[in-house]
Amino acid sequence: MSKIQVEDINRNIYDIKNEDEYAFKIQKGLNREIVEEISRQKNDPEWMKEIRLKALETYNSLELPTWGPDLSELKMDEIATYVKPKSKLNTSWDDVPEEIKNTFDTLGIPEAERKSLAGVGAQYDSEVVYHSMKEDLLKQGVIYTDMETAVREYPEIVKNYFMKCVPVNDHKFVALHAAVWSGGSFVYVPKGVKVDIPLQSYFRLNSPESGQFEHTLIIVDEGASLHFIEGCSAPKYNKVNLHAGCVELYVKDNAYLRYSTIENWSKNMMNLNTKKAIVGKNAQIDWVTGSFGSKVSMLYPMSILNGEGAKTEYTGITFAGKGQNLDTGFKVIHNAPNTSSVVNSKSISKEGGACTYRALVRIAENAKQSKCSVSCESLMLDDNSRSDTIPVNDIQTDEVEFSHEAKIGKISDKEIFYLMSRGLSEEDAKAMIVRGFAYPISKELPVEYAVEMNNLINMELKGAIG
Amino acid sequence: MLKVNRTPVRTSRNFKINNIKLEDVNIPEKVWSFKPATITSSNLVENNVAVSGLTYGLGDSLLKNVMQCANHKAKITVDKQDKDIKMIYHFDDENTNLINYIEIDAKENANVIVEYKSNTEKECFVNSIIKIVACQQVMINVFVINLLNESSNFFLAMENSLEENSNLQYTVIDLGAKNSIQNYYANMTGESANNDLQAIYLGRKNQLKDINYIAELRGQKTNVNIDVQGALKDNAKKNFKGTIDFKKGCKKAKGDENEYCMLLSDRAKSIALPMLLCTEDDVEGNHSTASGKLNEKEIFYIMSRGINKQEATKLIIKARFQKILERICDEEVRNELMEEIDRRLD
Amino acid sequence: MKTLLEMKDLHANAGEKEILKGLNLTIHEGEVHVVMGPNGAGKSTLANSIFHNPEYTVTAGSIEFEGENIQDFTTDKIAKKGIFMSFQLPEEIPGISTLNFLKFAKGKMTDRPVKIFEFKKQVEEYMQELNMNPKLIERNLNVGFSGGEKKKNEILQMLVLNPKLAILDETDSGLDVDAIKTVSKGIEMFKNDKNAVLIITHNTRILSHLKVDYVHILVDGKIVKTGDSRLAKEIEENGYAKYK
Known part of the structure; x- marks a missing residue:
């Protein structure tokens, strides 16, 4: 490939x-x-x-x-x-x-x-x-x-x-x-x-x-x-x-x-x-x-959920290229009962760029019946880049539902093959997968920014390796 | 104050997870030889070995303590297959301090059990290093069991080196001690090396667990799986730090990490920092952590079959531990652990 | 009759292991072929070798399509030549709706912009024929589809992209009786005297709904016997033991 x-x-x-x-x-x-x-x-x-x-x-x-x-x-x-x-x-x-x-x-x-x-x-x-x-x-x-x-x-x-x-x-x-x-x-x-x-x-x-x-x-x-x-x-x-x-x-x-x-x-x-x-x-x-x-x-934007039933959602994408070190993430403090948080973070690293997802979830002792779910995914586009996930989860009481998931990897060869078997070129296939990866975030952006972001994900082949 | 078990990557000090600070722990410097130690092995056991340093470990003070004051050392070179290496440390009223260095050089397949257990009410102290080299093609199974009494201090640094096609199955059962501080490091240099680390912790009363597991994947097609199941009662507190580090060159490596903490009291505290570090693109890394109380529906279902709530709770916890306990082939040891878990959950 | 696919003495590896060991197969326009064989015989390797799946390598022999050697073609170029392959396990691609994907692929295939209104209508008609929930086209490609929905989605893509040769790799496995009927119906809709179908399967269920011209028995990387639909019947009754 x-x-x-x-x-x-x-x-x-x-x-x-x-x-x-x-x-x-x-x-x-x-x-x-x-x-x-x-x-x-x-x-x-x-x-x-x-x-x-x-x-x-x-x-x-x-x-x-x-x-x-x-x-x-x-x-x-x-x-x-x-x-x-x-x-x-x-x-x-x-x-x-x-x-x-x-x-x-x-x-x-x-x-x-x-x-x-x-x-x-x-x-x-x-x-x-x-x-x-x-x-x-x-x-x-x-x-x-x-x-x-x-x-x-x-x-x-x-x-x-x-x-x-x-x-x-x-x-x-x-x-x-x-x-x-x-x-x-x-x-x-x-x-x-x-x-x-x-x-x-x-x-x-x-x-x-x-x-x-x-x-x-x-x-x-x-x-x-x-x-x-x-x-x-x-x-x-x-x-x-x-x-x-x-x-x-x-x-x-x-x-x-x-x-x-x-x-x-x-x-x-x-x-x-x-x-x-x-x-x-x-x-x-x-x-x-x-x-x-x-x-x-x-x-690291932070939500402090002080009122009962308070909610927060964080949707973020970080895109680090050459010479960039982007250390981003989200912090949430659950300080009251029935509070909830949803975190959805994605990152793309390429050409030596470094992305770090650094985060804190703290569910305080009084935050009974609180919920938190975190998902982060990192995409590595080459082997010169770097991607780290450093999330701290501090749970101080039992009546909570907390889950955290993270994934790291490259674009799946199987997915590329599938799309190519339908007539897409390799670059089209990859662009489609990366856009699809970013889509949950780009759909939340104001339209003109979403268009801009999609334009960013234009790819070209850099020459074959191995 | 003792500051030990540094997390491999620092983060904000406010998150209180860069290391663990312990008040009122004295590191004994003058210790007598530790008598109630039994080592069984069909291979040669050497006691006069030099202590070498650690890549991570728990920190300088504890390493220095082992280097200078160790009162029990053992090195086993496994030249012929050995299914029954046992290193049993049963503390008694006269023997409460163990400063311990174990080195296993596995050239052939082996099963190893290391057990620390208090047969005394007195405060015990363990500062132990267990080093394992899994040579090419070798399959080694290690079990470390902590059954110290709940006024004791337990410090354990495990360091492993995995050569090509080696397979290291490591199981840590951590039930005892007031402060139980573990550091685990796997240096996976050999191609297609496999490390499967599974651990159970159970904390109650004022027990503190500080768990710091690190796997560095360097060889191609290396594979690490970290699975940790725990339960916290009363005022117990746990820090879990798990790091999978994909180093440059580990093409096609895979790493999975999963920690599940069952909270059985509203004063129990659980901190988890599951890290994925990556400088290679052709890899697959996943981690997940979850914590919370037991599933009410499951408890209800079991209770509907005539089992009371406490028993139902125990049943669910033991069910989660079961898969890991089953790795222990020695039935006697397994039953002992089951009973111990039962007792500590009451 | 024009020759579509011609494979001669094909040897191919899955990973490091040799699976195909000298396979010969020729398919003309207007024909329906079935390749049957026990697990591990090389059925999937056959389909994936034609499609230049990077997990498989052709080590010897030739693959020609319409007289042209396609061995060095990239997967997309093979698709553009007019070959389609349905996957055993279609990939899930998040972030792109099935409709947009089909439209994009159709555009690439025909090198013409697709008129969305007519296109959507056409897709919806096909979906109706295939008993597919019309909402599926708004969902992301294969994401959260059931096994049956994925298989039908493959047949839908075949109809939409309208290739000259459709290779259906275990399209019938894991489907219930009704779904098999629907899939067969899709194949019937597709079939005409200018195209061809190659069905790769390990059981004979789908054959009772389809008119088949040739049945080939693939064992240990080679075609050991070729016959008509009666051969499938024989396999149904006696299994592969005789050919091993």
Whole structure:
């Protein structure tokens, strides 16, 4: 059988580099002066400035993780943590400066807004340059704005929720985030309001040797529902960029949130992102995650099921190619009776890429009658690549149903033969099998992303071996 | 504090599974010779052997302890077939500390039973290394049985090397000790080597089980199967770490790993970390773990035949253990274990 | 009559082991052939060797289709030449619906885009004839199909792809009486004087529903006797002992 090569993502549209033009770029590195300067630039209220400075202390006191991918290429002294683009926050695409708008145009963002979204936010480097939402949602009391506006206009809400779901000392990069965060989205969906079409925030990091630290805070109040989509990309530079965002989600009793992410950072990106959700009684959070980009990722969305009957589903695919080390997975804490979780994870490794599925399931002592089922499958496309499965299952009580299954292997020769006997060429057969493998995930993605993902899985024969 | 039995791949410290920390365990350094040891074998048994190091093992402190203080060592070179190698360590009031090194070089087929048992109420201590080399074409069957009393400490490092076409059947029955810490490593270098590891653990009261099984598949067409069945009562706690590591070059290798933990109390704690590591594409790896209480329907069905709930529960647990226990050909040993399991489930 | 398949002195291995030891078989248009034989005689090796299954190797002899040597053809090219093989154990392919798969394969086979509406109608008609649950075409290819459903799905694919030669490998095994009738009906629907069928089986049940031209007895990698349907009858009564 011959070996296949899965083509790389056509990165042309992501790789459009704009001149590194900015209104303000903070000096590289990290110290108290830099954090104070960011705070001054952002006109922080005093309480926020305090959070930042305290977080910096925490950052300095914490060690780098002693596990997972190698982070030694990341030199904080060479990263600019704040880059203010030459644009203010706009509510009309026409007002966004030409060059920045062109970038988002190419990425299809304004187009998507017209077609299928209820609201859009767009961040360029450290600041949100565009935010808008459909009129009727505004009338129903839905708030969708950039994080800085939220700090100014809804300080009481932000104070109650900011860095409460994800504690500042969670790990070193959370502390870093809390010290230098900038941009991101704030969403509040009032009680009982159902937002039928998705909101989307798009994060673009253009500036080289810089970091993006957007903060996303979403509160879906009792009985409300929302679908939120997050997209990320950046052009490739030779030096390492850093993304250490933070996503805090509060899904109140009987509420529903679906959080979809398509992460397509360039391959010089260290993606050290943190996402957590606190889920109330009979509420549900569903995560849909596609991880395709970045050089190194450490990303483990977490659902904390605090309310009785809370549910969560995680559906994720990770696709690691040449030079990529993508360490992803899911964490769930069952903290109340009758909670349930379903995990479905897939990964594809090729051309020396490494995928790790790292996960935690914890069913606490009081979480009687809880259920959890986990399935992970890894596909190895060649023998230069790597695929590891490292799931921790911590079960602290007996009245539970817990099961975990994992599989690792290559495309089955038998399946290829079967399809070829029906007239499919070897490459068609393999492409069909890989698409079929990814299908349970791609079907959960918004349509335009699913199409994009299928296009990624275009294969060609690389020449016969043995 | 003793920090031992490192997991081969580290993960987040918050998951509390990178190693096991034990308070109040003293590693005895001055020990007398261990008298109630009986070794039976038709092959030559040497007692004066040098202790060599371990690839994984339980950690430096325990390895050093065996190297410096071992009070019972045995090396058996199996040159002629031997179906009845027995190494029995029965602890009594005078002999409570065993620092033990066993090496078996199997050039011919063999059956081996190693049993640790307390015939005393006193706290016992075992720090043991069992090393096995399964030479080409050899079929070797090993049973390790822990029946120590529940105030004892049991440390066991098993290391195995599998040559071409060898077949190693390993069975671990872990019922005893307060802290029972096991490390198992199979280095599968030989083409078509086969390793079938099956284990039972049963924890009750405050027993702690820390189980760390590692198989590295290096040779082509190697095959490993790890099957672990356990039950936890009362406040018992178990960490199971099972790693199947497909190393580069192990084309057409297969690895299966399955752990099933029956929880019999709402205070019992079970952590499982079943790992698959893979740097080769032409392999098949599967793992599954499950835990939970016994199936109510099964219990109901058995009770409808006039059996009380406790008996029904025992019946189901023993049924799950049965397949593994049946590997023990020695009927006497098997019956002894059945009785022991019965007693500990009461 | 045009010659479709011609195998001469075929030797083939399954893995390392020699299974076919000099097999000769010629099939013309309009013929129905049956190869019968005890387990291990080489029946599946025969089908898989024609189809260039990587688990089997042809070590000597020749396989020609319509006068062309097809031994070095890849499996898909053999299929495109007009040979179909039904599998004993059809693979389950998750993530692709049966209908989309059929449409895709038909497109590849004919090198023409398939008009979905007419195509679907045609497929549904076939399914009705084969007593298949119409919902099956929306399900993923063979995933979760029962044994009988899988076998019928193979016959459905044969009808849809409409080959010149259909090789049916143990299509009747594991089926109940009704399913065998349905499968036979599918073969009857397919059969005309321009194509041919090669049925590989170890029992004679399916033959009572079909008109058969030749019956070959395959024992230990060779065809030891060829006759008409009366030969199948004889095997039914006396077994293979006589030929071993």
